[in-house]
Amino acid sequence: MSFALDDTIAAIATAPGEAGLAVVRVSGTSAIAIADRVFRGGAPLTGAAGNTLHHGWLAGDARVDEVVAALFRAPRSYTREDVVEFSCHGGSMPARSVLALLLASGARLARPGEFTLRAFLHGRLDLVQAEAVAELIGARSESMQRAALSRLGGQLSREMRAQLEALADALAEVEARVDFAEDVGGVEVPAELVARIGAIGGALRAHLRGAAWGRAMREGVPVVIVGQPNAGKSSLFNRLVGEDRAIVADVPGTTRDRVSATLEREGALFTISDTAGLRETSDGVEALGIARAHAALEDSAVAIWVLDGSRALDDADRAIAARLAGRRVLVALHKADRGEVVSEDGVRTLLVPAGAAGAAAESVAVVRTSAVTGDGVELALDALARVAGFVAGETLTVERQAHTLESACAALDRAAAVGAAGEPGEIVALELREALSALEELLGQRVSDDLLERVFSRFCIGK
Ligand SMILES: Nc1nc2c(ncn2[C@@H]2O[C@H](COP(=O)(O)OP(=O)(O)OP(=O)(O)O)[C@@H](O)[C@H]2O)c(=O)[nH]1
Ligand SMILES: [Mg+2]
Incomplete structure (x- = not known):
């Protein structure tokens, strides 16, 4: 997958088939210029303000369809880039012709999930929220829908960030003690701090119990x-x-x-x-x-x-x-x-x-x-x-999230255990760092291209 943000991407955002409308989306620095090359309306889109609608025709050599163009200017758009969304007629031909026109005018065909990837790379969504978009689209029951919406709204992300901060504080304290005691040799972690580390693990574990239900919600x-x-x-x-x-x-x-x-x-x-x-x-x-x-x-x-x-x-x-x-x-x-x-x-x-x-x-x-x-x-x-204890609400429905959270919890458990056993602070710090990086990965604060590739390739095209 390309993580370049300098080209302009386009794709059909709606499902194929006969329908009243279809939407074709363009996003990127040249989105408005490219749209203008094929849009015949009252006035060029280049001069128009963001969050406005424009009626017109799309045409290359010949007219292709009658459309309404929705114009969004960066950063107030889904991707935080300039975006034009053309509502054209549904069915198999119109949207494909509109897309072909836009590609001929300089846009590149978007890969699956690339619009949401851009929203993520521009910081509009964290990784948990980005995954919630895919979950929402794939929701097959009300509880899946509710869970996805709640994560999209950022509830889980906020809780995870709070735990991440608490964890970073705990780590800083342990490291300060280690630095301070450098000459003395090993230093134990006080019981109060060990208890706090345990509490962070407990708070995270509560979400893992929901993870089993998340799986069940998807698969039954x-x-x-x-x-x-x-x-x-x-x-x-x-x-x-x-x-x-x-x-x-x-x-x-x-x-x-x-x-x-x-x-x-x-x-x-x-x-x-x-x-x-x-x-x-x-x-x-x-x-x-x-x-x-x-x-x-x-x-x-x-x-x-x-x-x-x-x-x-x-x-x-x-x-x-x-x-x-x-x-x-x-x-x-x-x-x-x-x-x-x-x-x-x-x-x-x-x-x-x-x-x-x-x-x-x-x-x-x-x-x-x-x-x-x-x-x-x-x-x-x-x-x-x-x-079945069916309580809909905050659940982790994404395997990746459950898996990452599980490693954070395991590292925290180990940190609390070695801390309680009076092992040197360095060892506790080691485990805390591992937990911290797992949480950062969960939220997408530290991610490899490989991971992004895996997450976004599961999306449908146009999203
Ligand atoms: N009166 C009455 N008979 C029932 C009821 N439910 C099932 N039966 C009868 O009980 C017999 C067994 O029904 P099944 O549903 O095949 O029972 P099962 O538990 O699946 O049986 P196995 O597959 O052999 O283990 C049949 O003759 C049914 O018509 C009920 O609610 N009332
Ligand atoms: Mg039977």
Whole structure:
């Protein structure tokens, strides 16, 4: 990717296809001059003020399209350069002809993400915000959208900068002590300072917990349906996803392969998998299915335990409960149309220790359902979002950010540990410097061309 800022770039900013409008964007020092070469309006754009609209025609040898030109003057534009955005007619031809005209007049075709790259290089956005632009464009659910908007607004960046400053202060203090004690030999870091370093690590870690959810928001929170054979798992699965996806039969051991479907709830994506009923079996194929069910459970964030609530709990139920201990579980007391033999509290106590409150209690919900009447299906979906702990908001949805933050946290942990162990200040300083540079990389204050290349090549062209 070119990091040169001296040429003028152009690209179609809208998606191809039939539409009312398309937008072609030009940015750079010659943007207005290049636009003027092909723009036929009331007056040349060169003399116009920024943030103004101009109606006219674009023409080379012949007229190409009727357009409205939006003019932005540096630094008050998306890229902080001079920018002209032509709104032309949508469809496959107009925008392409307009772009061809601009390229023939001296603009260079922009690479993917190059407009946003320029905004970053000119300091209008930091790297977290730039990545939020790509996330916003790619958002597939409301929660992804909210998270991207919040990062674009700079909330995460502000918090990270605050921690970065605290970290720089701590490092300066450690270094001052080291310098001061040069002749004396090694110097310990006082407990108060070690505690402060630990606190910075803690504040950063809180964002990492959100990172797992960020991944889930993009790919769908993995949910697995488990239970005894014939409990009605596939029937409930079909109801939850609103489609006859899995085969239902009154023979136990019907489902073998894992069947998955995605649904959106409370602005989050859930990928729900139906699996084979859990039991001892001599059937080889069924045993493979059961092994897959166990694997799916391992990979899941939430389990839906389908339990036939119309008959008493048995040892197989207790074995499944033991397998689910400590997990986020939505219990469907299923076949409710047949009667309610198992009580909600009865099954709850199998999963949640008596008297548990807070997170442990909130991670389990019990709902009565019936695939015959459809009762409880909506309630189950609401409970699913709740049990998943779905709190939209500040989350790190970008792998790079999570990864960089993880190295900062690890370095801070090491700094706090060696500090607490009374190791010399130099060693603490070494770890703090590593954490600092990770945070700088997170915000894009210190980045290699390689990293920029990786970040911006994921963008679409015209952004
Ligand atoms: N009365 C009643 N019957 C149900 C309900 N849900 C499922 N069934 C019946 O229970 C039997 C088993 O249903 P499935 O959905 O195949 O059960 P499963 O848990 O997927 O079974 P396996 O795949 O064999 O583990 C079928 O005969 C269903 O019609 C329900 O809510 N009420
Ligand atoms: Mg089944």
